[in-house]
């Protein structure tokens with residue numbers, strides 16, 4: 001599966017693990033990289049020293065390249081951006097904002113920069129300021145999302161930029177990967193299925209919610225505040241949507257979600273916590289090791305792509 005992305009990143013398969021807050025820590029990132037994909041440590045809203053420690057631990061577990069995802073709304077984003085350079089992290093992905101102000105520093109240090117975008121406009125802007133590739137993330141994804149579906153976003157981004165495009169949102173098997181390739185993507189990023197891997201240090205209750213999810217089980221909260229977030233439906237999403245309908249203030253809504261992802265991932269409170277997951281959760285039915293999952297994905301994709309000439 002040689003594509004512009006495997007060549008750019010020096011990895012075996014063009015499969016990137018999403019930089020999910022609280023979930024994407026060093027065990028998962030190292031396991032994905034060791035299996036031939038690109039693992040990411042999700043910096044989320046964590047302090048820079050936590051990220052530094054995570055990077056050092058991942059290096060002990062794998063000699064393959066891995067990256068860090070910076071969540072740009074984090075109060076620690078500036079410091080995390082510097083830690084990436086100081087620790088010699090080869091790849092950075094960014095989410096929930098525009099990373100332009102860090103681009104010069106990263107490029108000078110030789111870091112490969114892959115912003116996550118949810119629109120053609122931001123993809124073009126990122127290419128102009130030196131991005132090496134972009135992740136075009138559809139609204140099917142879990143967590144903080146944009147408006148457009150993967151089917152609609154990916155081909156428009158592919159047409160608008162010359163750098164390689166990685167598709168994300170609604171992909172969890174070889175059919176999804178092959179479809180993304182048909183849309184012109186040269187790689188995929190997957191989150192939800194990696195939450196349910198043996199190496200993901202995630203509370204059993206969270207994994208069980210994903211494994212038991214039906215097709216229509218996700219909800220989007222926060223459209224009214226301008227921070228739409230997709231999670232599996234529960235007491236929290238119900239309360240949030242009721243408050244949103246009744247015109248509650250930003251502060252009231254924030255109070256409900258504050259710390260809610262940690263509550264679900266770490267404490268296993270899947271009733272009141274935020275069980276962020278993509279729409280594809282309904283298709284995730286087994287807990288595999290990262291290596292088993294990646295091998296399965298590659299086998300499925302290869303059999304669909306044979307003879308298309310889209311990749312070597």
Ligand code: TUI
Nearest residue numbers: 021071095096097098116117118137142143144145146
């Ligand atoms: O960032 C994500 N997904 C995330 S971040 C996150 S942590 C969080 N926790 C609680 C509340 C809010 C966030 C959970 N999931 N995905 C990447 C992504 N980026 N999706 C959409 C975007 C995006 C949206 C608008 C990127 C840029 C943008 O506009 C920036 C601009 O300046 O135009």
